[in-house]
Amino acid sequence: MKFTISEKSEKALTYTLFVLPPLFLFILVIGYPILKSLYLSFTDYNIVKNEAVWGAGFKWYVKMFKHRDFWWALRNTFIVAGVSVFGQIPIGFVLAYALHRKFVRFRGFFQGMVFLPVTISMIVVGLLWLKMFSPVGAITSLLRIIKDDPRYTIGIFLNKTWAMLPIGFVLLWQWTGFYMVIFLANLQKLDPSIIEAAMIDGASEAQIFLKVILPLLAGTIVISSIIAMAGSFKGFALIWALTRGGPVNFTEVITIYMYRYAFQYQKYDFGCAISIVIVAICILLVMLTQFIKRKLVGEEL
Amino acid sequence: MSEVILNKENMSDVVLTEKKEQKMNKNVKEKPVKGVFSKVIFYTVFIIFTGLTILPLVWLGYSSFKPKIEIWRHGLALPKNPTIQNYIGAWRIGHMGQYMINSFIYTTVSTGVLIIFCMMVAFAFTKIKYKIITPILYYTFLMGLLITIQAIIVPLFIFEIRVGLLDTYLGLIIAYIAIQLPLSIYLATEYVKGIPDSIIESAKIDGASYFQIFLKIIFPMCKPVIATIAIIAILFYWNEFFLAYILTSSHATRPLSVGVYMFSGPLAIEYGLQLAALVIAFLPILVVYMIFHKQVTKGLVAGAIK
Numbered sequence: 001m002k003f004t005i006s007e008k009s010e011k012a013l014t015y016t017l018f019v020l021p022p023l024f025l026f027i028l029v030i031g032y033p034i035l036k037s038l039y040l041s042f043t044d045y046n047i048v049k050n051e052a053v054w055g056a057g058f059k060w061y062v063k064m065f066k067h068r069d070f071w072w073a074l075r076n077t078f079i080v081a082g083v084s085v086f087g088q089i090p091i092g093f094v095l096a097y098a099l100h101r102k103f104v105r106f107r108g109f110f111q112g113m114v115f116l117p118v119t120i121s122m123i124v125v126g127l128l129w130l131k132m133f134s135p136v137g138a139i140t141s142l143l144r145i146i147k148d149d150p151r152y153t154i155g156i157f158l159n160k161t162w163a164m165l166p167i168g169f170v171l172l173w174q175w176t177g178f179y180m181v182i183f184l185a186n187l188q189k190l191d192p193s194i195i196e197a198a199m200i201d202g203a204s205e206a207q208i209f210l211k212v213i214l215p216l217l218a219g220t221i222v223i224s225s226i227i228a229m230a231g232s233f234k235g236f237a238l239i240w241a242l243t244r245g246g247p248v249n250f251t252e253v254i255t256i257y258m259y260r261y262a263f264q265y266q267k268y269d270f271g272c273a274i275s276i277v278i279v280a281i282c283i284l285l286v287m288l289t290q291f292i293k294r295k296l297v298g299e300e301l
Numbered sequence: 302m303s304e305v306i307l308n309k310e311n312m313s314d315v316v317l318t319e320k321k322e323q324k325m326n327k328n329v330k331e332k333p334v335k336g337v338f339s340k341v342i343f344y345t346v347f348i349i350f351t352g353l354t355i356l357p358l359v360w361l362g363y364s365s366f367k368p369k370i371e372i373w374r375h376g377l378a379l380p381k382n383p384t385i386q387n388y389i390g391a392w393r394i395g396h397m398g399q400y401m402i403n404s405f406i407y408t409t410v411s412t413g414v415l416i417i418f419c420m421m422v423a424f425a426f427t428k429i430k431y432k433i434i435t436p437i438l439y440y441t442f443l444m445g446l447l448i449t450i451q452a453i454i455v456p457l458f459i460f461e462i463r464v465g466l467l468d469t470y471l472g473l474i475i476a477y478i479a480i481q482l483p484l485s486i487y488l489a490t491e492y493v494k495g496i497p498d499s500i501i502e503s504a505k506i507d508g509a510s511y512f513q514i515f516l517k518i519i520f521p522m523c524k525p526v527i528a529t530i531a532i533i534a535i536l537f538y539w540n541e542f543f544l545a546y547i548l549t550s551s552h553a554t555r556p557l558s559v560g561v562y563m564f565s566g567p568l569a570i571e572y573g574l575q576l577a578a579l580v581i582a583f584l585p586i587l588v589v590y591m592i593f594h595k596q597v598t599k600g601l602v603a604g605a606i607k
Contacts, residue, residue, distance in 0.1 A: 234449050
């Protein structure tokens with residue numbers, strides 16, 4: 001005898017079976033923890049008893065906003081964002097344009113080469129450059145030859161103001177190819193006859209670039225910039241591998257600041273407050289993207 | 302969420318394709334000569350970028366074959382007495398073999414389950430849909446796109462300690478699957494939506510159950526989107542660091558990213574072994590990139606943009 005169930009209950013049963021396991025996992029790992037983080041940020045967490053006591057109010061948020069380390073981490077995070085917006089994105093754009101307009105041959109090879117660092121994990125990139133800057137590294141050795149000083153070591157990390165500079169260079173090294181590929185994809189979507197028409201009208205290369213291409217891709221540039229900023233509020237591994245945020249907190253970005261309090265000092269309550277601020281900033285940036293997208297109808301990233 | 306929407310449309314043409322170039326050539330008939338000056342500049346720029354990319358990796362490559370004494374004597378010199386001792390050491394002392402196996406397990410299991418899960422949800426949301434509950438659940442999942450890992454890590458860590466999942470394969474795998482669910486569900490749902498309902502209806506009339514339709518019709522039709530989701534997931538899982546750094550703490554469970562960091566991090570000084578460990582960590586991705594160049598480019602752009 002064949003076991004049959006009604007059409008309606010088969011539908012309900014399949015739906016439940018298909019949706020429930022992923023939903024359960026999602027709530028367990030993301031839904032519940034995010035709410036718990038919000039909750040913990042308003043409590044005093046007792047690490048010994050392992051319990052949270054409600055009633056801290058905005059204590060941790062106030063402490064954070066009064067904390068000089070927080071503002072330093074924010075400053076460094078903005079430097080990371082700045083490297084993207086004023087470094088990776090313009091350079092990536094120019095490289096993409098050069099490839100698109102065929103200023104060079106071997107385009108596939110060059111594109112592959114500039115993009116290669118994006119494929120390497122951020123931890124390996126960070127460690128690779130850590131070794132490059134180390135006393136036995138290629139950069140130090142090169143500088144020793146140039147400066148004719150066999151004991152020279154790179155001291156820029158010890159300078160609080162400039163310690164982010166080598167990190168900015170490594171970020172540029174890794175991510176320029178990423179934006180190049182994004183811009184290339186968008187350039188290829190443009191109607192080729194636009195450039196053709198401009199050329200017939202006698203526009204010079206510079207004019208085509210500045211007056212035709214740049215305005216057409218303005219939306220892509222703005223949205224890439226916001227994505228880059230959101231990304232800089234999430235990045236952790238590369239700087240962690242290079243400097244662990246040190247020396248002291250010279251190269252600390254917001255995620256490392258959060259890690260330091262949550263996991264090195266085990267201040268779960270304070271760490272959660274920092275993480276909530278990170279999420280809030282990221283959500284604001286996404287909303288900004290939505291807003292700009294609506295302003296620039298027809299533009300796509 | 303907007304980025305993902307943008308990004309989906311982008312996916313098919315992210316990679317520079319020769320075909321497209323040829324088509325453009327025909328249309329425009331532009332002369333490739335652009336003036337010697339700009340050519341020289343751009344060749345120089347691209348050669349510098351290529352050099353900047355390759356030279357550190359080349360240096361890493363040959364230095365990893367240098368015996369300890371040569372590494373300390375001169376950082377730039379080529380190895381005089383090349384040795385594979387560094388690799389043997391990294392493999393034995395650095396547990397690179399174990400880490401590689403762990404990374405492989407995390408990547409394959411998480412990707413496999415992720416694909417089954419997101420396809421199930423996409424099918425239920427678009428082809429079995431319930432009017433009120435489906436949008437609520439869909440947007441609940443999409444909200445996950447806004448979450449950063451930092452915002453869930455403390456409660457997740459406390460939870461995993463409490464139930465004994467910390468430092469286990471399962472503990473990291475559930476986190477990996479969940480973190481990729483929102484983007485994957487979004488991509489899968491948008492794709493399955495495009496499959497005509499009439500196919501499902503006629504199969505229903507022929508007496509097929511939803512489960513059979515899912516397995517025999519939907520899954521085979523979704524190969525392209527499954528490939529995209531898989532590439533994004535594989536690259537993310539293989540390279541992921543933060544979650545693994547916090548949720549694993551022993552040689553038996555650490556993936557390669559954490560393992561190589563522990564071995565070659567800022568606190569270590571055995572340079573030769575560390576350089577070899579870095580090569581070991583980097584090589585699999587390089588090989589994959591060289592073979593699946595276009596797909597990897599696509600996947601990385603799509604995955605990072607969310």
